[in-house]
């Protein structure tokens with residue numbers, strides 16, 4: 001019995017760890033891989049703004065084209081900017097050593113980023129750059145303190161400032177990131193009219209981008225969903241066959 005109680009306590013541990021991680025304020029999103037337009041817009045944003053620095057070297061253009069509903073020729077014409085073939089992996093030509101010199105850290109490959117940090121984290125991160133003249137690129141990030149990445153989507157979002165009123169500050173305490181132990185969060189406000197998009201449009205752009213990145217992090221989700229439906233249909237039909245067979249076998253006995 002003691003052993004059983006111990007085993008159950010151990011089972012509960014991961015849940016407790018999750019509860020502890022709940023401190024960080026992250027904006028939540030619900031990904032939807034059936035929304036092909038969203039995935040297509042997300043990929044366009046990615047190849048235009050991110051691929052120059054961040055490869056997705058475990059994913060192929062062709063598989064992506066099939067999954068997000070883009071004909072391979074269109075993928076080649078509109079979404080592959082290098083001379084890469086449509087069957088190639090999504091890579092770039094950034095030399096790692098140079099990149100370390102430019103940014104302090106080489107931009108990591110992002111194929112599995114949403115698996116590593118979670119879609120909510122990436123969604124919040126991309127919307128949390130704020131002005132900070134003390135940093136090399138003039139920006140800092142509310143969920144990734146002293147980040148080495150420039151605010152590449154600043155032209156869409158506009159400038160965010162992190163000075164708030166005393167009241168706002170009181171209600172918007174910084175928190176500790178359970179992964180790194182550094183202070184994150186705090187409050188920041190958008191300067192209107194400095195970006196090409198409104199706040200809602202920008203949230204939508206980042207939603208599509210993170211939806212796409214989440215699909216790339218779990219490219220077989222679509223396959224397993226369609227397989228799951230087929231299996232259920234098969235089981236449903238097979239139930240009647242099995243039932244008829246059972247009746248046939250038991251007829252002589254009853």
Ligand code: HEC
Nearest residue numbers: 049050053103105106107108113122146147148149150152
């Ligand atoms: C000019 C190069 C550059 C571009 C363009 C760029 N990034 Fe980055 N990014 C970096 C660098 C450098 C880092 C590493 C920052 C660090 O560790 O301090 C980084 C870090 C990140 C991280 C955090 C990785 C981690 O887990 O440590 C994410 C997520 C990310 N970038 C997403 C994006 C997305 C999405 C885009 C396109 C909208 C983009 N980046 C465009 C240079 C870039």
